[in-house]
Amino acid sequence: MNKYRKFVGIFLGIELILIAISNVLFFIMAHINEPEIRKTQEKTGTIYKVIYTQTDHKTLILMNVGMGIMFLLSVFLVMYIGKKILKPFHRMMSLTEELAKGNLSVPIKAEKSKFFGRFLWGMDMLRDNLESSREKELELQKEKKTLILSLAHDLKTPLSAIRLYNKALSENLYDTPEKRAQVYAGIDKNVTEMEGYVTEIMAASRENFLNLTVEMGEVYLSSVMEYINAYYTDKLSNLHTTFEVESYLDCLLCGDSNRLIEVLQNIMENALKYGDGKCITISFTTEEDCCLITVKNTGCTLKEDELPHLFDSFYRGSNVGNAKGSGLGLYICRQLMHMMDGEIFAEIKENEFLASVVIHKV
Template sequence: MKRFLSVFLIFTLVFVAVATGFNIICRRLSEKRVTSCNVAVNRINSEITAAYDGKAESCEEFISKHMQGWEKTYGKDAPDSISFIAADEKSGVFRSAAGKNSAVCAVYDSKGDVCGFVEYTYNERVFPEILWLVNGLMVLCYLLMIAVLSYVSFAILKPFRKFSEYPEKLARLRDIQKLPESRSRYFGRYIWGMNMLSDVLAAGGKRINTLEGEHQKLVTSIAHGVKTPLANIKLYTDAVRTGLYSDKGMTEDIADKIDFNAEKIEAMAEELMAASNSSLGGYDIEIERFPVNELADLIREEFSDRMALKRIPFNVECTTQAIMESDKYALFRAVSQLLENAVKYGDGSGIYVNIMRQDDGFSISVKDRGVLLPENEIPYVFRSYWRGSNAADVEGSGIGLYVVHETVKALGGSVHARIIDETSEMEFVIYIEN
């Protein structure tokens, strides 16, 4: 809105400047034209006065004889018609209806008495009417441009500013709220395309999670498979060293080789396990400063409509305006995973998010009611591929909470789970030191 008002103000100032300049120029040209005509009239009248001999006929003949010459001399400043009117000898009164396009000048005889008048007439000038017409058109164009600017601002630029944030959110968050469908001829196809891209990325994300899970299972299976022969090799090594083989020199050499290969296999197994665990993050961490209420607004914006469609009461409360130094989008991904789990395992009676400022950091709490985990299973909820006893009939891979744990750990924080017996709620709390 501020940008529109700035553009409106600048456009108005430019219009006023142009209109004022145009009218000043036109007025000066008109005044210059009047001055030129007056000069021509005065000079012609001086010639007529000098040639007048007291007879009206001789004055009319003089005017008729020199009319073409005056037109050549003064050009467009010459009168279109000149007529002589003798003065009334009895009263000395001269009556004439002179308009703004005519001029009347007295003619004096040799004694200095008024003996007649010469009327100089110019054809009707349309310059003032043209000036009014041009000014009217300029005002009309101004109003039309304001209408166009208003339409462009509110029908195109305003929604575009809202839509322009969507690709960044989609790139950072992937599974986010779709854009509302619209029949707008400007953005209808864009919205349809972005929603299609969102579906493709969401499907791709699920596929990647599935493949990632299969990958980790494979790596884990290989690692555990390698550990079994490792145990046998170490037992065989111990047997050789205890003297089960008679040739001591040979047995010690064999034992050293077996031990060397066993260590290599063990190192490979550890490397495979580390690579498997590190592959689940999937996102780079970008630390920056941001108001905490922006995170609350992002959560509220992305999940309010989803919860409303599922008829789940949903509330996001933020009791601080403090500045946080962390990765806003990484925190959102962690909270969104907790919210997805709350929807999946909760009973639909309500999900509540509370963001608070603590003494030396920030806490983000996600609470819901549903089928609660047994107390003895709480310590295992953040392990990869671990699923609780309440998840037997619910689709899932057991990766979500592990990713939350690893994400929060990468941010220098911690995440905890607990059961609130008084309210029969499951609560997950993310704590970030700041």
């Protein structure tokens, strides 16, 4: 802001100097004009008139009024820019830095400025979501650690029993077949108990670790496809990838509009990332109670025996190459579709990969 104030001072100062110079030049030009001699012929004879140029005060006043108005407009303009644009922007300079540092607790002050009001509102929503996500993550980590510690403690009991049984067997303390059978049964019971604890740990590590939510409602197929079509038409055109959306009958679907778009975007991104970039096609099949949306891309190098694992969390196929990813895209798609009472599956046909989404109609 200090630099801007300095610039404003110089700019307005130059305007005032130009106004002053204009006035000085006007007066100089008015006084250096020599008297003008005019000759007129009348009936009585020839008359010579000497005409002296006088300063036109009206012109001077109008000139100064015009320049004064321009100067006032300049003052208003620079003040408006400083107050409505530069001042809010100056306050926003540290926002992204604070968010990057993790300072999420202090709300971002809203601005009524039409230039940055919506932006600041969005930044505050982002801050609030980041803070909420961090709190949920910390709470989830706390719950997981508590569960793991509890299960680890519970595992000690059967492990101790198995160790005692093993020591007794090694020292031949059980000399009859009946006693040894009881020991074997006890070991089997403790092993079964440990397997249960391990299953609980695995379930806890997988259970909704992404905190996915779905808001069920009604959505027209056309509104979803209009968004997908608008989003990818230009993008794929720039990549020189043929993009085709086959004709379809519009229908009312039962699900979450935003989540369904997210699923289709995940599939489209996979088609871009792992296909050959030649052609991507979206086709439709409708049944009595459901709609099938299929995304097909050319250049599939995935093996058939990998298809059952594609929707597992953190699984990445043999065709990933150097492409970056977490192995969660299709896993998230399946979780979202199940939460919308739908399904998603994949298949390979003639070197083409097909991912199909099944969603119920209303």
